[in-house]
Amino acid sequence: MDRLFGFEGLGELLALGFVQNALIACAVLGVVAGALAPLIVSRGMAFAVHGTAELAFTGGAAALLIGVGVGLGAVAGAVVAGLVFGILGLRQRERDSVIGVVLAFGLGLGVLMLSLYSGRASNRFGLLTGSIVSVDSADLIVLAVVAVLVIAVLAVLYRPLLFASTDPDVAVARGVPVRALSLVFAVLVGLVTALAVPIVGAILVLSVMIAPGAAAARVTASPLVATVIAVAFAEIALVGGAILSLAPGLPVSGYVAALAFLLYVGCRVFARLRGRAAVA
Amino acid sequence: MVVTLERVPTVAPAVAMRGASVRFGERTLWDDLDLDVARGEFLAVLGPNGSGKTTLIRVLLGLLPLSRGEVRIGGAAPRRGSPTIGYVPQQKALDPDLPLRGRDLVGLGLDGHRLGVGLRGRRERRARVDAALASVGGTAYAHSPVGRLSGGEQQRLRVAQALVGDPDVLLCDEPLLSLDLAHQRTVTDLIDARRRDHDTAVLFVTHEINPVLPLVDRVLYLVDGRFRIGPPSEVMTSAVLSELYGTEVDVLRVRDRLVVVGADGRNGVHH
Numbered sequence: 001m002d003r004l005f006g007f008e009g010l011g012e013l014l015a016l017g018f019v020q021n022a023l024i025a026c027a028v029l030g031v032v033a034g035a036l037a038p039l040i041v042s043r044g045m046a047f048a049v050h051g052t053a054e055l056a057f058t059g060g061a062a063a064l065l066i067g068v069g070v071g072l073g074a075v076a077g078a079v080v081a082g083l084v085f086g087i088l089g090l091r092q093r094e095r096d097s098v099i100g101v102v103l104a105f106g107l108g109l110g111v112l113m114l115s116l117y118s119g120r121a122s123n124r125f126g127l128l129t130g131s132i133v134s135v136d137s138a139d140l141i142v143l144a145v146v147a148v149l150v151i152a153v154l155a156v157l158y159r160p161l162l163f164a165s166t167d168p169d170v171a172v173a174r175g176v177p178v179r180a181l182s183l184v185f186a187v188l189v190g191l192v193t194a195l196a197v198p199i200v201g202a203i204l205v206l207s208v209m210i211a212p213g214a215a216a217a218r219v220t221a222s223p224l225v226a227t228v229i230a231v232a233f234a235e236i237a238l239v240g241g242a243i244l245s246l247a248p249g250l251p252v253s254g255y256v257a258a259l260a261f262l263l264y265v266g267c268r269v270f271a272r273l274r275g276r277a278a279v280a
Numbered sequence: 281m282v283v284t285l286e287r288v289p290t291v292a293p294a295v296a297m298r299g300a301s302v303r304f305g306e307r308t309l310w311d312d313l314d315l316d317v318a319r320g321e322f323l324a325v326l327g328p329n330g331s332g333k334t335t336l337i338r339v340l341l342g343l344l345p346l347s348r349g350e351v352r353i354g355g356a357a358p359r360r361g362s363p364t365i366g367y368v369p370q371q372k373a374l375d376p377d378l379p380l381r382g383r384d385l386v387g388l389g390l391d392g393h394r395l396g397v398g399l400r401g402r403r404e405r406r407a408r409v410d411a412a413l414a415s416v417g418g419t420a421y422a423h424s425p426v427g428r429l430s431g432g433e434q435q436r437l438r439v440a441q442a443l444v445g446d447p448d449v450l451l452c453d454e455p456l457l458s459l460d461l462a463h464q465r466t467v468t469d470l471i472d473a474r475r476r477d478h479d480t481a482v483l484f485v486t487h488e489i490n491p492v493l494p495l496v497d498r499v500l501y502l503v504d505g506r507f508r509i510g511p512p513s514e515v516m517t518s519a520v521l522s523e524l525y526g527t528e529v530d531v532l533r534v535r536d537r538l539v540v541v542g543a544d545g546r547n548g549v550h551h
Binding site: 038041042044155156157158159160162163166167169170171172173174175176213216217218220221222223226 | 337341342343359360361362367369372375377378379380381384385388389391392393394395396397398423424425426438441451
């Protein structure tokens with residue numbers, strides 16, 4: 001227990017430049033991940049996000065191997081994955097199998113490329129489980145630019161995206177370009193996933209992309225309130241998880257995933273108790 | 281002498297089609313369709329599966345161009361997202377955890393196709409959504425998650441969603457499917473009240489005419505590229521339907537219901 005929770009020297013750690021970079025990165029990621037999460041949940045895209053994250057891992061591994069920026073590789077992998085899932089599988093049933101097939105292939109390819117990579121071992125591990133020491137100032141700029149881009153696109157397309165995500169049949173009838181929007185949304189998800197992979201790791205991306213939205217959907221049906229709650233939860237999980245991980249010096253992803261899970265369970269319990277109270 | 285031409289009040293029909301045809305490759309769904317639907321008219325669109333009922337709706341929604349001929353809605357060519365058209369789909373199961381409330385569903389019918397997040401004009405929007413909800417008696421569950429409402433409640437919201445934009449034409453695509461009789465009655469009453477109060481034309485696609493029979497002004501019956509248009513008493517007869525289906529079909533009147541008995545299931549007579 002002592003190894004898991006410690007706050008010794010937290011003050012000094014928080015004063016370090018790379019720690020501050022990491023916290024800023026977490027805060028920025030929390031905004032965009034939380035903003036997308038309710039739409040991801042509405043579209044039933046949890047598995048697609050997981051698949052996108054694994055392909056971000058493949059892209060990152062490939063970048064590592066050929067010696068370009070890991071972040072760039074992750075973005076390329078995730079965006080390609082988003083587009084492939086968007087184009088190949090628009091029907092839910094078909095989409096799941098397409099994702100399963102592509103995910104397995106990408107993961108295998110990534111493992112192979114990591115084995116061929118002869119550089120620092122922590123670079124390899126970092127892609128899978130995340131690491132906050134990996135964030136430097138250049139990454140922060142990329143993160144901020146992508147975050148602004150994602151928020152800007154959301155601000156312009158929010159209403160039709162909400163329509164297409166929650167009520168696709170009538171949205172089509174009302175002239176909303178549902179197909180095109182699902183591709184745009186897949187690219188947004190790919191971008192944010194790629195940003196999340198270096199921090200929380202490819203295998204735990206769901207804890208910031210899905211859990212906050214799923215938790216919010218348990219306690220409110222209002223799209224606006226759900227978005228606000230999801231952003232708050234993503235911030236708590238990411239920034240809180242990062243701070244908790246500092247003193248013990250353990251991977252940030254474990255703490256982020258645990259916090260996100262607790263928030264989700266808390267929301268389920270809350271919803272159940274409230275439901276009982278409403279009946280009584 | 282001054283000759284004055286008396287102005288005849290020419291109100292454009294709500295929907296007008298001339299020589300309209302839709303073809304998919306070799307297959308002709310319907311050919312040379314002439315149809316005028318007046319304001320306030322209730323037109324039932326009947327026919328077996330695959331006869332092009334939903335295709336007609338898609339043409340009017342501006343989602344599908346005609347292969348030949350012309351179509352006008354309120355005097356203008358159909359276009360996607362037109363505010364003059366309301367659309368009521370069939371009831372479909374929704375995810376109980378979908379983060380969407382009743383009033384959000386209705387609101388999307390008003391401006392869900394527009395860009396932006398919708399910060400401007402929120403007060404007016406709220407008033408219109410409230411009015412639409414009240415008009416279908418849906419105020420009580422305006423804040424409930426749509427996925428947790430009953431099929432009947434969902435269809436009421438669907439009607440409100442279609443009416444919130446104050447349409448001149450209401451396109452209904454099997455809105456009664458999977459509803460029990462009481463809820464069918466509620467939905468048809470709401471639609472009928474709308475057309476009487478606002479002169480809204482109604483095109484009502486259905487495979488079952490009885491729930492709407494008292495409201496129907498005319499029937500468009502489509503079978504295999506052939507069609508007949510007219511009041512129910514002229515179209516829903518053994519002679520006309522036998523001719524349309526190309527086989528022996530009997531139309532029986534049992535009290536105030538019509539029962540259509542086909543020679544066999546092969547021809548897809550659906551009643």
